[in-house]
Amino acid sequence: AEFRLGLLTPPPHIWTKAAEAFAADLNSASDGAHSVQVFPARQLGNEAQMMQQLQTGALDMAFLTVAEVSNRVPDLGAFYAPYLATDIDHAGRILRSDTAREMLKPLPAKAGVVGLGLGMAGLRQIVSREEVTSAEDLSGLKLRITPFAPIFDFYEELGAAPTPMPLPSVYDALANGQVDAIDMDAELIWVLKYHEHAKTIVQSDHMMFPVVGLVSARVWKDLGEEDRAMIAELMARHLDSTIDTYATKEPEWLDNLKALDLTMTKAGPEFFADVIAEWDSKWAAKSPSLPAIRAAAEATR
Amino acid sequence: MTIAVFILCMFCAVPVAFVLILTAITYVQASGNAVLLDSFAQQLFSGLENYGLLAIPLFMMTGELMNEGGMTRRLVQAARVFVGGFRGGLAYINLLANMFMAAIIGSAASQIAVMSRAMVPEMKQEGYRPGFAAATTAAGGLLAPVVPPSMMFVIYGVLAQLPIGDMFIAGILPGLLLFGAFVIVITLIGVAQGFPQGQWMSRSEAAQALLGCLPASLIPVTIIGGILFGIATPTESAAVASLAAFTMAWFSGQRLTLPRLFRLFRRTAVNSGMVVFMIAAANVFGWVVVYEALPQKLAASITAITSDPFLFLLIVNALLLFVGMLIDGIAAVILVTPILLPIATGSYDIDPFQFGVVMCLNLVLGLLTPPVGVGLFITSSMTGIRVAEILSALWPFLLSVAVVLVALSYWPLLSTALL
Amino acid sequence: MLQTFSRRWARAELACAAALAAAITALILLNVLTRSVGFALYWVDELAVYAMIWMTLLAASAAVHHKDAVAVTIATDALPQDAARVLSRLVDAVIFALALLTAWFCWRWFLPLEFARAGFDVETFQGATFNFIYSEPTNTLGLRKVWVWSIMWVFAFGLILHSLSNLTTATDRKGTS
Numbered sequence: 001a002e003f004r005l006g007l008l009t010p011p012p013h014i015w016t017k018a019a020e021a022f023a024a025d026l027n028s029a030s031d032g033a034h035s036v037q038v039f040p041a042r043q044l045g046n047e048a049q050m051m052q053q054l055q056t057g058a059l060d061m062a063f064l065t066v067a068e069v070s071n072r073v074p075d076l077g078a079f080y081a082p083y084l085a086t087d088i089d090h091a092g093r094i095l096r097s098d099t100a101r102e103m104l105k106p107l108p109a110k111a112g113v114v115g116l117g118l119g120m121a122g123l124r125q126i127v128s129r130e131e132v133t134s135a136e137d138l139s140g141l142k143l144r145i146t147p148f149a150p151i152f153d154f155y156e157e158l159g160a161a162p163t164p165m166p167l168p169s170v171y172d173a174l175a176n177g178q179v180d181a182i183d184m185d186a187e188l189i190w191v192l193k194y195h196e197h198a199k200t201i202v203q204s205d206h207m208m209f210p211v212v213g214l215v216s217a218r219v220w221k222d223l224g225e226e227d228r229a230m231i232a233e234l235m236a237r238h239l240d241s242t243i244d245t246y247a248t249k250e251p252e253w254l255d256n257l258k259a260l261d262l263t264m265t266k267a268g269p270e271f272f273a274d275v276i277a278e279w280d281s282k283w284a285a286k287s288p289s290l291p292a293i294r295a296a297a298e299a300t301r
Numbered sequence: 302m303t304i305a306v307f308i309l310c311m312f313c314a315v316p317v318a319f320v321l322i323l324t325a326i327t328y329v330q331a332s333g334n335a336v337l338l339d340s341f342a343q344q345l346f347s348g349l350e351n352y353g354l355l356a357i358p359l360f361m362m363t364g365e366l367m368n369e370g371g372m373t374r375r376l377v378q379a380a381r382v383f384v385g386g387f388r389g390g391l392a393y394i395n396l397l398a399n400m401f402m403a404a405i406i407g408s409a410a411s412q413i414a415v416m417s418r419a420m421v422p423e424m425k426q427e428g429y430r431p432g433f434a435a436a437t438t439a440a441g442g443l444l445a446p447v448v449p450p451s452m453m454f455v456i457y458g459v460l461a462q463l464p465i466g467d468m469f470i471a472g473i474l475p476g477l478l479l480f481g482a483f484v485i486v487i488t489l490i491g492v493a494q495g496f497p498q499g500q501w502m503s504r505s506e507a508a509q510a511l512l513g514c515l516p517a518s519l520i521p522v523t524i525i526g527g528i529l530f531g532i533a534t535p536t537e538s539a540a541v542a543s544l545a546a547f548t549m550a551w552f553s554g555q556r557l558t559l560p561r562l563f564r565l566f567r568r569t570a571v572n573s574g575m576v577v578f579m580i581a582a583a584n585v586f587g588w589v590v591v592y593e594a595l596p597q598k599l600a601a602s603i604t605a606i607t608s609d610p611f612l613f614l615l616i617v618n619a620l621l622l623f624v625g626m627l628i629d630g631i632a633a634v635i636l637v638t639p640i641l642l643p644i645a646t647g648s649y650d651i652d653p654f655q656f657g658v659v660m661c662l663n664l665v666l667g668l669l670t671p672p673v674g675v676g677l678f679i680t681s682s683m684t685g686i687r688v689a690e691i692l693s694a695l696w697p698f699l700l701s702v703a704v705v706l707v708a709l710s711y712w713p714l715l716s717t718a719l720l
Numbered sequence: 721m722l723q724t725f726s727r728r729w730a731r732a733e734l735a736c737a738a739a740l741a742a743a744i745t746a747l748i749l750l751n752v753l754t755r756s757v758g759f760a761l762y763w764v765d766e767l768a769v770y771a772m773i774w775m776t777l778l779a780a781s782a783a784v785h786h787k788d789a790v791a792v793t794i795a796t797d798a799l800p801q802d803a804a805r806v807l808s809r810l811v812d813a814v815i816f817a818l819a820l821l822t823a824w825f826c827w828r829w830f831l832p833l834e835f836a837r838a839g840f841d842v843e844t845f846q847g848a849t850f851n852f853i854y855s856e857p858t859n860t861l862g863l864r865k866v867w868v869w870s871i872m873w874v875f876a877f878g879l880i881l882h883s884l885s886n887l888t889t890a891t892d893r894k895g896t897s
């Protein structure tokens with residue numbers, strides 16, 4: 001069959017390359033019976049729209065941030081528990097755990113999509129125009145976030161004013177002071193040059209930012225067992241490859257940033273003190289999987 | 302089949318938005334992807350879920366409020382001070398007032414609407430041919446989306462992930478170039494046809510006119526200042542400009558009664574609703590086109606033809622001219638940017654600001670080209686002058702825009718020098 | 721009777737659209753104001769976008785009543801009056817057909833009968849239909865998206881009403897060019 005796969009990232013991005021590689025592999029593994037047309041750079045709409053298209057079956061597949069899915073299935077918010085992972089390699093081990101894969105099981109009933117695998121982007125850092133030496137310094141700052149509940153709650157606990165804003169507006173907003181700080185990963189801080197107008201980087205590694213490979217449940221139910229197995233295996237493998245890519249690339253981006261004339265401070269869980277416990281107690285109610293994923297993180301530390 | 306439905310409906314005067322929707326439905330039906338019909342209503346809705354589109358009602362509101370406060374008339378008076386005495390003075394006044402207006406308004410459609418009501422009757426009265434009066438006004442409207450602020454640049458900047466403020470700056474030189482080109486066209490037409498005599502103002506009249514437009518000149522200052530100092534995003538600056546225009550109308554002694562304001566809001570809703578609904582329809586149309594991966598096939602065939610950036614831009618220009626004939630400018634920008642920009646910057650190393658300026662001006666031109674020329678229809682419905690008559694006077698202006706486009710394509714510095 | 725109702729409905733649509741146009745400006749100004757005093761509001765952007773969409777759809781429906789939507793009339797202007805009148809009626813018929821299609825699309829999207837059959841229980845409905853319309857959240861408003869989407873029904877109803885009224889009266893299309 002001819003499948004369509006949509007995602008948010010531009011063509012050179014690691015996720016897009018993984019999608020293209022998946023498309024090529026599926027085509028050859030099925031001896032040309034299946035082909036996948038990749039639609040990068042939100043050509044088919046933003047993530048919410050792609051999600052809706054998956055649900056109606058208009059779109060067959062997508063690589064979406066877990067953040068988008070967690071707006072519909074709050075249980076997945078557990079992936080965003082602050083300091084779930086200590087570093088990027090640990091984040092990879094958590095995403096490869098059975099617990100993480102188990103959390104995708106309810107997706108067909110809850111959101112009309114089948115989750116076939118998890119991949120990764122870098123850990124979250126904080127970039128600020130003002131000096132930040134303690135968590136109190138973040139209080140009262142206008143801080144740009146991607147709009148989803150777990151990250152909103154994290155910064156609200158910190159006393160910051162979390163301001164949702166789409167990625168394309170961020171550079172401007174940071175340059176002209178519309179926001180004081182942003183929540184971002186090392187890749188985009190380096191590639192999109194956010195350091196040009198904000199000279200303080202708190203290398204906090206406070207959260208991971210996984211991507212999930214989805215197939216429309218309506219499309220899935222019409223597929224044969226053999227096809228399902230082939231698609232599931234290949235998609236999971238290529239998403240998994242992004243974990244290794246980020247594990248090697250992220251230190252490079254951070255080194256690039258360190259070479260610049262910036263104030264870079266490292267921050268660990270102690271920096272945010274009580275906020276992490278507050279977040280956990282709030283999310284224990286929303287996400288039943290939170291204790292399990294914390295345990296899985298402990299086991300893979 | 303699909304093309305037949307499109308052409309037939311279009312020329313039988315089915316409203317453009319409905320033509321696009323019908324064509325999309327026919328295409329879906331013909332391609333056998335009937336599953337798309339289940340999300341059709343949803344897609345129509347979600348095409349509108351775009352923060353950038355908010356600029357449209359906001360810019361229109363600013364235009365309406367400026368008109369209501371008599372500010373359009375004051376700008377025209379101020380323009381009179383500088384060029385009123387030349388032969389054909391009123392034609393130059395029209396152009397200069399359009400230039401002032403362009404520094405306030407971000408959308409060609411709303412500027413054309415406001416200015417054709419203000420200028421065309423006056424030009425007709427002084428003995429200009431109605432077609433020429435309307436054509437000058439319509440062409441002057443093309444300055445709106447090039448001279449900052451610009452709704453189109455906002456939308457392009459969002460899609461291309463460029464700082465909107467820089468995108469605005471990139472439009473300054475091209476805006477002046479376009480203005481210069483129009484001045485030349487008007488001068489040449491004047492030599493050929495013989496324009497009515499102009500009249501200089503007395504010194505006291507001139508002083509009064511300049512003083513009168515001083516408050517209006519605060520609006521561009523509000524907009525640019527708001528963006529530079531981080532008080533407002535470009536979209537928000539349009540709202541701030543509305544507030545400024547409202548305040549000025551209030552203090553200029555206008556009685557802004559509630560019924561009068563209500564009528565103003567209703568006009569804003571009707572006019573911007575018309576434009577935005579066309580964009581929604583074009584979005585559904587575009588979604589179906591992208592879904593069928595037509596752009597990818599197109600991109601592949603372009604890169605096979607040439608490796609020269611200038612030649613590539615010329616091909617793109619020709620292509621966009623065709624796109625602009627059929628599809629509304631803003632919808633076309635939304636549709637085309639994600640497809641062409643990666644090729645331009647990736648395969649040809651073209652500066653994204655230059656590409657944005659060329660593409661936006663080209664697609665704006667589509668406002669004034671048949672068969673789908675929203676700007677033409679607006680001018681026509683505001684002035685009662687037939688489209689054919691406007692077109693017969695408009696072609697020299699369109700030609701001059703084409704020349705400007707070639708220049709902008711050849712010299713990247715024209716767009717990037719001020720950055 | 722039908723004409724009167726169509727006229728009154730269009731007037732109501734435009735009154736709402738006008739109020740929404742004012743609301744959009746007010747909301748965006750509120751955003752500027754609250755942010756500049758360090759109290760950024762999370763939900764204003766999304767609400768303003770929805771206000772714009774509602775305004776647009778209401779105005780677009782009313783435009784069918786007033787027959788003032790943008791159309792290409794180059795060819796039709798050249799026709800003799802009788803032929804133009806027939807063609808105008810044909811266009812009314814096309815719009816009426818499209819109005820019915822729009823309602824049908826809404827029906828397939830909202831699946832009201834199935835929803836009732838599921839006892840208006842979202843989980844049961846989703847399990848039976850794989851349709852997630854009733855559980856889709858808005859981003860920041862804390863409201864089900866279906867309330868926002870419900871404007872599509874109003875839009876479809878307005879289109880049907882106005883186009884049917886046009887089809888049964890002999891008013892001529894306003895020449896836009």
Ligand code: NA
Binds near residue numbers: 408444446
């Ligand atoms: Na402008």
Ligand code: NA
Binds near residue numbers: 626
């Ligand atoms: Na055109």
